[in-house]
Amino acid sequence: xxxxxxxxxxxxxxxxxxxxxxxxxxxxxxxxxxxxxxxxxxxxxxxxxxxxxxxxxxxxxxxxxxxxxxxxxxxxxxxxxxxxxxxxxxxxxxxxxxxxxxxxxxxxxxxxxxxxxxxxxxxxxxxxxxxxxxxxxxxxxxxxxxxxxxxxxxxxxxxxxxxxxxxxxxxxxxxxxxxxxxxxxxxxxxxxxxxxxxxxxxxxxxxxxxxxxxxxxxxxxxxxxxxxxxxxxxxxxxxxxxxxxxxxxxxxxxxxxxxxxxxxxxxxxxxxxxxxxxxxxxxxxxxxxxxxxxxxxxxxxxxxxxxxxxxxxxxxxxxxxxxxxxxxxxxxxxxxxxxxxxxxxxxxxxxxxxxxxxxxxxxxxxxxxxxxxxxxxxxxxxxxxxxxxxxxxxxxxxxxxxxxxxxxxxxxxxxxxxxxxxxxxxxxxxxxxxxxxxxxxxxxxx
Amino acid sequence: xxxxxxxxxxxxxxxxxxxxxxxxxxxxxxxxxxxxxxxxxxxxxxxxxxxxxxxxxxxxxxxxxxxxxxxxxxxxxxxxxxxxxxxxxxxxxxxxxxxxxxxxxxxxxxxxxxxxxxxxxxxxxxxxxxxxxxxxxxxxxxxxxxxxxxxxxxxxxxxxxxxxxxxxxxxxxxxxxxxxxxxxxxxxxxxxxxxxxxxxxxxxxxxxxxxxxxxxxxx
Numbered sequence: 001x002x003x004x005x006x007x008x009x010x011x012x013x014x015x016x017x018x019x020x021x022x023x024x025x026x027x028x029x030x031x032x033x034x035x036x037x038x039x040x041x042x043x044x045x046x047x048x049x050x051x052x053x054x055x056x057x058x059x060x061x062x063x064x065x066x067x068x069x070x071x072x073x074x075x076x077x078x079x080x081x082x083x084x085x086x087x088x089x090x091x092x093x094x095x096x097x098x099x100x101x102x103x104x105x106x107x108x109x110x111x112x113x114x115x116x117x118x119x120x121x122x123x124x125x126x127x128x129x130x131x132x133x134x135x136x137x138x139x140x141x142x143x144x145x146x147x148x149x150x151x152x153x154x155x156x157x158x159x160x161x162x163x164x165x166x167x168x169x170x171x172x173x174x175x176x177x178x179x180x181x182x183x184x185x186x187x188x189x190x191x192x193x194x195x196x197x198x199x200x201x202x203x204x205x206x207x208x209x210x211x212x213x214x215x216x217x218x219x220x221x222x223x224x225x226x227x228x229x230x231x232x233x234x235x236x237x238x239x240x241x242x243x244x245x246x247x248x249x250x251x252x253x254x255x256x257x258x259x260x261x262x263x264x265x266x267x268x269x270x271x272x273x274x275x276x277x278x279x280x281x282x283x284x285x286x287x288x289x290x291x292x293x294x295x296x297x298x299x300x301x302x303x304x305x306x307x308x309x310x311x312x313x314x315x316x317x318x319x320x321x322x323x324x325x326x327x328x329x330x331x332x333x334x335x336x337x338x339x340x341x342x343x344x345x346x347x348x349x350x351x352x353x354x355x356x357x358x359x360x361x362x363x364x365x366x367x368x369x370x371x372x373x374x375x376x377x378x379x380x381x382x383x384x385x386x387x388x389x390x391x392x393x394x395x396x397x398x399x400x401x402x403x404x405x406x407x408x409x410x411x412x413x414x415x416x417x418x419x420x421x422x423x424x425x426x427x428x429x430x431x432x433x434x435x436x437x438x439x440x441x442x443x444x445x446x
Numbered sequence: 447x448x449x450x451x452x453x454x455x456x457x458x459x460x461x462x463x464x465x466x467x468x469x470x471x472x473x474x475x476x477x478x479x480x481x482x483x484x485x486x487x488x489x490x491x492x493x494x495x496x497x498x499x500x501x502x503x504x505x506x507x508x509x510x511x512x513x514x515x516x517x518x519x520x521x522x523x524x525x526x527x528x529x530x531x532x533x534x535x536x537x538x539x540x541x542x543x544x545x546x547x548x549x550x551x552x553x554x555x556x557x558x559x560x561x562x563x564x565x566x567x568x569x570x571x572x573x574x575x576x577x578x579x580x581x582x583x584x585x586x587x588x589x590x591x592x593x594x595x596x597x598x599x600x601x602x603x604x605x606x607x608x609x610x611x612x613x614x615x616x617x618x619x620x621x622x623x624x625x626x627x628x629x630x631x632x633x634x635x636x637x638x639x640x641x642x643x644x645x646x647x648x649x650x651x652x653x654x655x656x657x658x659x660x661x662x663x664x665x
Contacts (some may be wrong), residue, residue: 082493126451155540157497159665169538242542272643275661280542284656345665 003029004038008055009046011237012196013078015147016098017044018138020077025139027105035063039071040108044078047162050342053084060091073111077101079166081343099129099152101136127171134173144191144420145390150178150217151197155206156240158267159278160307162343163198170199170206175217182221186228186257191388191422194235201239201248215247218258225257231422233259233388233404238305241265242281244289249296261331261406262293265305269324270317273310278345283324290328301331301376301405308365309338309358311349318361322368329372331407332433335365370432377407377430384440387411387425389418400434408434454490454533458508463592466515467562468526469501471508472534479504479539481573482566482634482662486537487511489524495535496521499543499565499636499662503572509536512565512592543636543662545570545577553632555579558618558645560637563664564592567636571597584618584641587611619644627652635661 003024007017020042021031032038041063046052056076063074075094088095094107130152140146153170154163178195185193195217197203203214212220221234234257241264252258264286268274271283293300306321325333337358340347353361387409389401399411399418411418411425418439425437459471470487479485481504488495502510515522528534543566545555557567557579564583571579581602585591588611591604605621606612614621618641627633633649635642642661649659 086493126449129451157540159663169540271656272646275642275646275663276639278663282656348665 001029001040002032002038003040003042004032004035005042005044006035006059007044007078008052009044009048009079011147011194012149012198013044013046014141015138015149015196016078016101018140018147019101019133019136020044020104021141022137022139023101023104027108040073040075042075042077045076045080045084047079047081047084047166047343048341049339053342056084056088057091060088064091073108075104075107079163081162081166083343097129099126099133102132126168130171131174134177140190144189144388145194146185146190146192147194147196148178148181148185149173149196150236151200151203154198155202156199156242156280157278157345159276159345160310160338160341162341165343167198170202172203172206172211175204175212175220178217179220179224182234183224183228186224186230186232189230191232191420192235192259193232194237196237198238199240199243200236201245202243205243213247214243215245215251218248218251219255222251222255222258225255231386232257235259235261235263235406237263238265239263240281241279241286241289246292246296249293249300252300253297259404259406260297260300261303261404262297262300263303263305264290264293266321266324266328267305267307268310268313268317269321270313271320273313273317273321276312277307277310283320287327299405301403301407302328303332303334303406304328304330305334305336306365307336307338308361309353311338311346311352313338313353318364322364325365325368326371329376330369331373331376331405333365333369335362335369337362374430374432377432377435380407380427380435381430382427384424384426385409385437386422387437388422389420391419392416410434410436411439412436413439449538453536455509455536456533457528457530459530460528463512464589467513467590467592468515469510469512469593470525470528470534471502471510472536474507474509475536477509477536477539479509480541480544481569482544483539483541484543484566485509485511485539487525488521488535489528490533490535492521492524492535494520495537499541499563500539500569501565503569505573512562512568514562541662543634543660545574545632545634549632550574550577553578553630554628556582556627556631556633558582558584558622558633558635558637558641560584560618560641561590561664562592563637563662565636566662567634568593568596570634571601582618582621584637585612617641619648622648627654629653629655631658633659635659637664639663639665 007013035041045056074092076088076092077096077098151172153168155170157164201214204211340351385403387401389399393400399413401409424440427435427437429436455472457472461469484497484499486495486497498511501512515526584605586608588606604612605614605618607617
């Protein structure tokens, strides 16, 4: 029996989908190349944007029509709001929360005998439940890049975000399991490992001293890197500024396997917008942390997330964000035009900044960002940098990858054997969001 | 303490303070929290829940929340109809709107609230009997002063904007324009976003350091 899995949304869902695939493979299912060939079709849903939920409805209505022609079981999991879950129970054959994944084969076996509602197990302890989920060994999609979930859920309740309502409270995965998984991946030759969590740097805080801190976890991963010959880079996403401490930067500076790229979401450069977003940190606190970061990790690249056009954002407040963008000199910014997310607190507020104005603010920030990225990228010309080659570039005859600071690099080569290797490139030219280089003869790591 | 995914807490008492505002007291069932934290509470058979600051003190043998009914809301009208002996679904307390032990010993606290935003401050002052504080409570009508007798008279100032029964007639922001705030005070703001933004400007103008201003917006 073949399965097809549609994954929507973030890296966390991608990571979850690797575990779903692993469970289905172990249960004897094989992956179908497309949904038409499958008898079991599932979605890992995302509730961040209405568009993603609309896609779920479009798909399930199509799939339910196919049931007239072939045997088909449908399921849905991932980030699902309580109200949507109620509706999905009527549309999908099986609906389960991701921590219930270990019970999924049993649900499939029992399907047809009982209703989906009846086969959902009695409520368990959420910590035990997520533990069983983490015990599932993922089937990694890539042979050189992997995601390792270290924490699930969110306690922050930002007003624009529905995650606290879809994934529940923060639960940290036991550190010994994380370290075992990271070590195993590194020994197998994985080159890029990303630690995942909704608030990745609040790792351990839910255990009230019975688990190591995020900085200590990084230190132990750093020690693994020192003990293993294979070169690899470890990243983490997504952190929250209120839990970002100097010791994290010191540990990253100490170990070469800890990628010199920090994702540090700002969201807004205005104090009042931050209050309305319920971000629980001030611009001043962010600035202090950024100054520490630059002092301790001067070589690090810094990426950020920013929302423009949040409800009631005035021109003056937006200007504060632009100034912050100029001040903090990011290497990349994921700028989002605000759109109300169903289930989030801000969904009930008027989305009162026009789309044209959001586009204008987006363009202004993009322009501000490029001023620095271009200058930074030009400063790399002539340098020899290590680059993880990831894929064939869209431009024919080129490969692309990234530095340990996650700056995108292009390389004129057709040699697909380089994909998945860390190589040395001499940087020859720079663009706003990428650089280009030539292969230095010696291959660093393979 | 291990908790189930869905946890039912029996309702022990309901106190109706106004036509639309009430306090639900329910079983603690071993939950621990820091005063100022919030908790997700919902009806026993619904899928929705909402965050409420905890009203009761850390050591009380029960948990209380202060609820204002939202017309056509999905949760509060249902909560309002619940009776003693029925249950609510309760998640673990979380949140960062708390006071630091060392500051309680050394600093003055100014708690500024609108409406049910007084809830975390009730919990904080009842959990820390030694705390030196002043509560500034903004309401439309004085009837919304919600158990003001819980606070010593000198520690509680009621600003009522639509009647003259408060200690001050007018908005909190008007009141603050005429007073000087001790620059060493830890200032906590809880309530509607507009009040918090306006008070933030006043505090900034008075030179209160950003690090001493703490806000929890009620939506």
